[in-house]
Amino acid sequence: MRRILVAIIAAALVVLAAVLIIRTNRFHSRQLAVEPIPPLLLDTAAAAERLAGALRFRTISNQDSTQFDAAEFRRFQDYLRTSFPRLHARLGREVTGGFSVLYEWRGSDTTLKPILLMAHQDVVPVEPGTEGRWTEPPFAGRISGGFVWGRGAMDDKGNLMALLEAVERLVGGGAAPRRTIYLAFGHDEELGGTRGAARTAALLAGRHVQLEYVLDEGGAITTGLIAGVTAPVAVVGIAEKGYVSLELTAHATGGHSSMPPAHTAVGMLSAAVARLEANKMPRAIRGATAAMLDYIGPEMPYSRRLALANQWLFGPVIRGSFGATPSGDAMLRTTTAPTIFQAGVKDNVLPSTARAVVNFRLLPGDSVATVLDHARRVVADTQVTVAVLGASATEPSPVSPTSSEDFAVVQRTIRQVAPGTVVTPWLVVGGTDAKHFAGLTSNVYRAGVGVIGPDDLKRVHGIDERVDVKDYARTIAFYVQLIRNSAF
Numbered sequence: 190m191r192r193i194l195v196a197i198i199a200a201a202l203v204v205l206a207a208v209l210i211i212r213t214n215r216f217h218s219r220q221l222a223v224e225p226i227p228p229l230l231l232d233t234a235a236a237a238e239r240l241a242g243a244l245r246f247r248t249i250s251n252q253d254s255t256q257f258d259a260a261e262f263r264r265f266q267d268y269l270r271t272s273f274p275r276l277h278a279r280l281g282r283e284v285t286g287g288f289s290v291l292y293e294w295r296g297s298d299t300t301l302k303p304i305l306l307m308a309h310q311d312v313v314p315v316e317p318g319t320e321g322r323w324t325e326p327p328f329a330g331r332i333s334g335g336f337v338w339g340r341g342a343m344d345d346k347g348n349l350m351a352l353l354e355a356v357e358r359l360v361g362g363g364a365a366p367r368r369t370i371y372l373a374f375g376h377d378e379e380l381g382g383t384r385g386a387a388r389t390a391a392l393l394a395g396r397h398v399q400l401e402y403v404l405d406e407g408g409a410i411t412t413g414l415i416a417g418v419t420a421p422v423a424v425v426g427i428a429e430k431g432y433v434s435l436e437l438t439a440h441a442t443g444g445h446s447s448m449p450p451a452h453t454a455v456g457m458l459s460a461a462v463a464r465l466e467a468n469k470m471p472r473a474i475r476g477a478t479a480a481m482l483d484y485i486g487p488e489m490p491y492s493r494r495l496a497l498a499n500q501w502l503f504g505p506v507i508r509g510s511f512g513a514t515p516s517g518d519a520m521l522r523t524t525t526a527p528t529i530f531q532a533g534v535k536d537n538v539l540p541s542t543a544r545a546v547v548n549f550r551l552l553p554g555d556s557v558a559t560v561l562d563h564a565r566r567v568v569a570d571t572q573v574t575v576a577v578l579g580a581s582a583t584e585p586s587p588v589s590p591t592s593s594e595d596f597a598v599v600q601r602t603i604r605q606v607a608p609g610t611v612v613t614p615w616l617v618v619g620g621t622d623a624k625h626f627a628g629l630t631s632n633v634y635r636a637g638v639g640v641i642g643p644d645d646l647k648r649v650h651g652i653d654e655r656v657d658v659k660d661y662a663r664t665i666a667f668y669v670q671l672i673r674n675s676a677f
């Protein structure tokens with residue numbers, strides 16, 4: 190009897206091992222083979238100088254919109270006109286929301302759906318008191334040590350200027366696209382894009398324009414950021430997270446602190462916030478994150494490849510190890526972040542209310558309604574109300590397909606200008622203006638070929654924002670090639 194049992198277990202293990210190995214062997218690389226392209230001959234120094242010039246304009250999006258400097262945006266747009274004269278002579282130009290610009294390079298074949306290439310004009314402010322810690326002043330537009338330095342170099346004037354350089358060059362060479370190309374440059378992306386990109390999208394929707402695809406910021410070539418893959422990895426955003434802040438208010442009897450009730454407003458609110466932290470929305474491997482594991486898994490060493498090829502067995506282990514870092518966790522679930530906590534005015538007075546704000550970033554598949562529902566269920570205290578704060582709630586974007594020809598074009602273009610790069614879909618944990626165009630196409634991608642290493646993440650919105658001149662030249666080549674691959 191015992192022997193039979195041992196034999197059955199041994200046979201089961203053999204079958205299990207066979208299934209694991211067969212699935213691992215079938216877990217093929219999804220990287221496209223591409224023909225090499227000749228390098229783009231470019232006056233890199235002149236292009237870098239034009240970018241440096243663009244960084245000197247303080248086109249800042251302040252949280253307080255009354256500080257908006259309209260004259261500076263006008264001067265910046267005049268600078269674009271003088272820097273790219275051939276483009277401005279050839280393309281149509283419209284303005285939405287006062288300062289967002291939409292260019293149209295009309296194609297010869299009206300049966301083809303247009304493409305829309307995006308960037309934004311505005312930048313975040315420099316945190317007061319940190320100016321002196323910059324290697325080069327943030328708005329001086331200096332080039333040194335092989336870098337163009339300044340606020341906006343990475344986010345997002347580098348992309349904006351590179352797009353204009355690419356089109357200026359193609360127009361100058363006498364190129365005429367078959368497919369219409371739009372360039373859309375918002376002016377309030379850092380504030381959500383509701384005055385800019387949203388109105389541009391509404392303008393096109395009003396004309397019944399359907400787009401082939403949209404390409405925006407939000408991707409990069411990463412080095413040393415994805416454990417287990419030694420090659421550079423280009424991340425292409427196929428979805429972005431949603432956003433909602435919930436306001437928790439605890440109500441209690443106020444009064445003198447010498448005879449406190451059993452439960453105070455501060456105590457109840459603290460417990461409610463602690464419960465939310467202890468009971469987060471569950472982790473899930475789905476959508477963009479699942480697609481990413483399918484693309485990077487086959488590029489990994491055998492043991493990791495085996496685990497990723499057999500998620501039916503190793504799912505919990507993968508979720509645990511991937512979610513161990515805050516950045517990994519953010520790709521697996523709707524995050525919970527208490528950001529504001531307010532109560533009390535005097536040390537011997539019990540406040541009658543206490544208020545907290547908890548910010549959630551929504552995983553595609555969750556919604557503002559399901560998060561609100563979850564929070565109310567977890568807080569479960571009739572003395573604590575939970576409500577959506579303000580009007581800034583945004584649902585997660587749809588997940589764009591990786592099976593489309595458009596995703597393949599983006600992937601092929603990246604591998605043409607950056608040979609040997611692994612391309613993978615991913616989930617953008619921040620927000621971009623691209624989300625406003627989701628109604629015009631299901632193919633919304635966020636990509637770029639700027640290089641981001643472990644040292645560079647903090648430069649975005651931080652100190653010493655800069656772009657490598659060589660990377661900038663490659664970004665121009667990327668847009669030239671993308672337009673050639675898509676529209677000619």
Ligand SMILES: [Zn+2]
Binds near residue numbers: 309344345378406
């Ligand atoms: Zn940006």
